[in-house]
Structure formats: structure tokens, C-alpha cells
Amino acid sequence: MGKTALVLGSSGLIGSLLLEKLFKHPDYATIITIVRKPQQINHPKLIEIVTDFNSEINLDEIQQIDSIFSCLGTTRKKTPDLDVYRKIEVDIPNQFAKIGNQKGLTKFHYISAVGANANSSNFYLKMKGEAEETLQKNTIKQLFLYRPSLLIGNREEYRLAENISSKVFPLINFFLRGKLSKYKSIEAGKVAQSLIENDLHSTSNKVSILHYNEIINSINTTQ
Numbered sequence: 001m002g003k004t005a006l007v008l009g010s011s012g013l014i015g016s017l018l019l020e021k022l023f024k025h026p027d028y029a030t031i032i033t034i035v036r037k038p039q040q041i042n043h044p045k046l047i048e049i050v051t052d053f054n055s056e057i058n059l060d061e062i063q064q065i066d067s068i069f070s071c072l073g074t075t076r077k078k079t080p081d082l083d084v085y086r087k088i089e090v091d092i093p094n095q096f097a098k099i100g101n102q103k104g105l106t107k108f109h110y111i112s113a114v115g116a117n118a119n120s121s122n123f124y125l126k127m128k129g130e131a132e133e134t135l136q137k138n139t140i141k142q143l144f145l146y147r148p149s150l151l152i153g154n155r156e157e158y159r160l161a162e163n164i165s166s167k168v169f170p171l172i173n174f175f176l177r178g179k180l181s182k183y184k185s186i187e188a189g190k191v192a193q194s195l196i197e198n199d200l201h202s203t204s205n206k207v208s209i210l211h212y213n214e215i216i217n218s219i220n221t222t223q
């Protein structure tokens with residue numbers, strides 16, 4: 001019997017790519033997505049739950065959740081209300097970690113960011129750092145914290161700065177070595193693949209922090 005996975009942020013850059021890979025992978029039998037509006041996706045593995053994230057989410061019919069992939073994220077432009085921003089980045093992942101723990105959760109994967117630090121003066125990095133710390137307080141058997149730098153991929157929304165950076169950073173990557181390698185840009189598809197590889201094969205410590213090299217290595221060691 002295949003695994004049951006729950007995906008948060010399935011409409012985003014990494015989440016959408018991850019969803020495609022999970023549908024195709026024979027080791028996953030059921031994929032649950034929690035979304036604000038229907039994604040218009042039909043697939044026999046898919047259970048789509050639509051919610052505003054303010055109402056109580058009923059998962060009584062879901063008996064088992066083996067893995068949770070949290071690919072949520074927002075920007076200050078899209079979410080100027082800081083309380084709402086914090087809910088997306090910190091509270092929702094923590095909420096589902098607790099739900100998962102009641103349903104046999106073994107692995108939780110969280111997309112953070114390079115430089116994540118709860119004491120950072122940068123609001124985005126501070127929120128990511130707080131989310132990491134909150135998740136580590138849960139009794140999750142295996143927690144994976146992914147800290148990519150600039151993500152390369154096709155977003156639904158156009159971001160000028162990221163569009164420019166995505167063309168420049170691949171050239172800069174060559175010079176980012178040693179301790180600087182964690183700042184290398186990375187294709188979103190590779191991050192999505194790393195999520196799956198770690199979910200299926202990793203027997204690492206209770207908490208794993210993955211920067212660029214660790215993300216790439218997790219893919220290469222299973223191929």
C-alpha cells in the first residue's frame with residue numbers, strides 16, 4: 001500500500017512541481033492538497049480540500065498521513081498585513097504538523113530560505129526562522145528544513161527582480177564555492193525532487209537542514 005502525502009502550497013512554484021512528481025511516483029497512493037480555491041486538477045490520487053484557513057479543517061476521514069510537504073510562501077506585496085503573513089509562514093505549517101502527528105506522521109518537509117533566523121532584522125528571514133523553531137518544538141519523527149537561495153522556474157506571477165536575478169545568478173554560481181555555495185541559485189524542480197528523495201530514502205537525524213549542496217546531493221545519491 002502506497003504512502004499518503006499532504007501538500008501545503010500546491011499552487012506555488014515548488015508545490016506545483018512537487019504535485020506533478022507525486023502523481024507520477026508509484027510509491028504514493030494518495031495526495032491531499034489544502035487550497036484556498038480549487039486548482040481544477042483531476043487525478044485519481046488527489047483529495048483536494050478547499051478552505052479559507054480560518055475555519056476548522058475536517059480531516060476525520062483521513063486515517064493516515066505519512067508525509068507533509070509545506071511549500072507555502074508569500075511576499076509583503078501580496079500580504080501586507082503582518083499578522084496574515086505570519087499565519088501563512090509560521091502558524092499554518094505548525095497547525096498541520098500537529099494534525100499530522102495525530103495521524104502517524106513520520107516526515108515533515110518545510111521550504112525555508114537561506115539565512116533563515118528568528119532573530120533576523122529581515123522580516124521574511126525572521127518569519128522563516130520562527131517557523132523552523134516552532135516546527136522543531138513538535139514531536140516530528142523526522143523534520144527536513146530546506147534553505148534554498150534564489151529559485152529558478154516559471155512563476156504564475158511576474159516578479160521583475162527575480163526575473164533579472166534568474167538570468168544573472170547562474171553565471172554567479174560558478175564563483176560561489178565553499179561556504180558561499182549555499183547562496184547558489186537552484187532550479188525549483190530540483191528542490192521538488194529532493195523533497196521526494198528525502199521522503200523515500202533518508203534515514204538521517206531527527207532534524208536535517210539542507211542548503212544547496214545537501215539538496216543536490218540528496219538527488220545524486222539516489223540516481
